[in-house]
Amino acid sequence: MKTTPEHDAKIARLTFASVYPHYVTKVEKKGRTKEELHQIITWLTGFDEKQIQKMIEEKVTFDIFFEKATLNPNAELITGVICGYRIEEIETPLTRQIRYLDKVVDELAKGKKIEKIMRE
Incomplete structure (x- = not known):
């Protein structure tokens, strides 16, 4: 399925900080923890706890987030x-x-095991 250039540009401009609280709410509502969320973010991106926090504080856009x-x-x-x-x-x-x-994040919220989410 093709995305439109407008769609791609719109989500690239979103800040990680604006979406992050929704990720936290989504996983916690389903009984998962912020620590587990950070574990999968770290697995996917290579960012440690401090770097995740820095990305939030600096309000980096997703294009910069994934560039780093x-x-x-x-x-x-x-x-x-x-x-x-x-x-x-x-x-x-x-x-x-x-x-x-x-x-x-969706898989975590749905109760999937961390090892499966990390494709181990």
């Missing part, structure tokens, strides 16, 4: 549908990376 990230090689194993898009068919690399993050 070291994406886990197993991220390509993340498949499925999120927000109406089949992840593996998204052509724009940044949009695909943002949807990887959305998908692993």
Whole structure:
């Protein structure tokens, strides 16, 4: 499924800080913890706790967030549908990376085991 250039630009301009509280709420509402959320963010991006906090404080956009990230090689194993898009068919690399993050947060909230989320 193709995303539009407008869609790609819109989500690239979103700040990680604006979306992060929604991730926290989503996982905590389902009985998961902020620590588990950080664990999967760290797995996907390579950011440690301090770097995650810095990204929030600096209100970096997703394009900068993923530019600074070291994406886990197993991220390509993340498949499925999120927000109406089949992840593996998204052509724009940044949009695909943002949807990887959305998908692993979704999997965490749905109760999937951390090891499965990390594609181990």
